Amino acid sequence: MAYFFKSGASSSVATSDALKISALTGVFALGLLLLGSVIFYKERMLMADAPWVVYNIINTHSLFIQEHRYGAFITQMFPLAGSLLHLPLQWILVLYSASFNLFYFISGLALYRKGQYTFALLLALYCTVCVSDSYFWTNNEVHQGVCWCMLLCGYWRYPEAQARGKFPFWLLFTLFAALAIFSHPIIIILTVYIFGFYLLAGNESGKRRLIALVVIPAIIAVKYYLSKSGWYDEGKISTLESISFSQVKGVLHTSTARIFLSHCLGRYWAFSLLTLLSAGTLLYARKFLQLLWMLSFFTVYFIAVCTVYPNCDFPFYIESEWMCISIIAALPFVVHGLSGWRKEAAAVLFASFFLSAAIIIPLSVKPFQERIALLEKMMDYFRSRNWRKVIILTDEHNFNNKLEQKLIMSWGMPAEMLILSRTDHLQQAGVTAVCLSQKAFHSSYTRTDEETFINTFYAEKKGTLNPLYFSIDTTVRYTTIPVDSVIVVLQIR
Structure with a gap:
């Protein structure tokens, strides 16, 4: 066991070594997913929402944004440009399929290049840990929202961003926050969890603390108001608002919960291990407040998914709802735990996670x-x-x-x-x-x-x-x- 952990006092250089090599492995995994998006473009682009979006973009010559999910513009630009250039339809489908993973790959690479290894790694884990069938359903805006959220968090913690001046910092932070939170209501939960986790540590600068506590709640309030008047999100939000105690008690009896928990012993094994590593890390470091924060959000998210989709019959759909829980599980270990690992051991650990996804995803294509x-x-x-x-x-x-x-x-x-x-x-x-x-x-x-x-x-x-x-x-x-x-x-x- 001594091989896995560093001896002696940890240094910032040593800490970044383990995290840096893990993030680099994650960026490589995002590159493989990008390659797969080209190989499996038909399976991804001829499934439910994707062809419907392409159909409307081509025939209206404009973006097809629904439910105020403006973060989706980043991927819809590709089929729009293809239609305006009169590219063959097959090329448009390939471009649209690749656009999703190209966005994730470029974002992960940018975060890595700017030293925001934590969020580059979290993005890669989101795209792999709880993923099989959902890889072939591209148009859940949660995915784009998570990517915008990782860029938001990376910008928030990037020292040079604050050095550019107060107004540019607030402006770009607000833009990233709006794109993330407006992409999908689920991102509200994820954003509050990540920022709350860091704020509970008590070592954030006054400027970072202030902007998080002012801008994010304001955008959440606007998103909530707009979602309540929507044709799709309103139903999901109303279900959560009317949840009863008996529903909470019966969560474990839903087929959604049973299937997810069974997968935790199989295809989602990496998620289970990350959960244990994070809980163990926080217990060992005596960070009980952050442990309570993690367990609370884990419970809230689990109940929310099982309540809104108690008996979902579509594996690709419900899996896309579960994917965010991998970030809830991984954040404490990535932030606090990797500092005690050797970089070689960290590379092996995360490479095994990503290799598992590289096997599971192609096997799910049938x-x-x-x-x-x-x-x-x-x-x-x-x-x-x-x-x-x-x-x-x-x-x-x-x-x-x-x-x-x-x-x-x-x-x-x-x-x-x-x-x-x-x-x-x-x-x-x-x-x-x-x-x-x-x-x-x-x-x-x-x-x-x-x-x-x-x-x-x-x-x-x-x-x-x-x-x-x-x-x-x-x-x-x-x-x-x-x-x-x-x-x-x-x-x-």
Whole structure:
């Protein structure tokens, strides 16, 4: 055990050695994730939100910001630029897929170059520790929000930032804080946790303490007000505001909690180890107030996720909600624990974390590849019958059937198939389809409007489409495909 820890009194140089090599390992891991974003661009870009965002950006020639999540502009600039330059649709998809991890990689590298090793490492841990299926769902703005939050924290603790003058420091801090907190309500919890953790140490300068206590609460208040009037975030916030004691007691009985805790013994083993290392570090250093802070936020976050999503059936979705908990678990060890480790041992520890993610993530791609293959089979099937717009009416009693399971999440199917049909078959007319139950079809589809193709989430009208990419006729085909017929015709197995 002596090999893992330094002997004698620690120095600032020795402390930075262990942290620096760990952060460098993390930056390398972010680079590998960037490479993977190019390799798996189809699996990431033809899944639910991503094709819907690309569809809207191309056809409106503008950013597609929702719920005031302005931090997403950094990635949406890529498909917007691609559409304005009339790049091939395939290139736009590759650029958009890479843009997310390019942002994380450049941010991690910038933090590393400026000596903010703690936040470069935390960003890498966020992107790897509790990640498998969620790697293939890019458009949860929590991810961009976490990256902005790490840049915010790095700027806050960067000595030269304060030396530039009070006004520039406050201005840039406010900008970073707004981009982080506005990206997603979850970032509020993470931001309060990180800044509170440092403020509890009691060694922050007066200027840093003042700006954190003034700017962050003000931005949180504005974000909360705007979220309460939104169409998506408001429901989640209302659920938390109305939480009861009985719900808290029943948290461990939810399938969300059971699945997460079981993963802590498997694919999330690095998270479990980091939690133990952090708790042990704070206990050994007798930093009981910070230990209480960590455990409190861990508990609050755990209850919040399990209450808002008690029985989430989509692994990629719920995993993206869990990812922030890795930062809550890792922060104390990264800040206080690494100072006692040899740099070689620290490098081995974090390299094992990142290597594990490099194995787990590619192994998680299969269901996303299968859904792409299914979309391609459906597209070929419809093309062979010269169908350009198709509504698949599934049997009411079997809507959650093999077809729905293969698609994982079907609401984005019209945009997914439309973009897929224009990616590899540029000279052919686009094909699009929507999968609806009989009940949803009769309640959400307007038969009398021949120029509108509607599912429960968005409408596509004739005349709004960019002819460079999309060409859709107005004839709508109706086809009822029972489960067994789908298995035969499309060979779903």
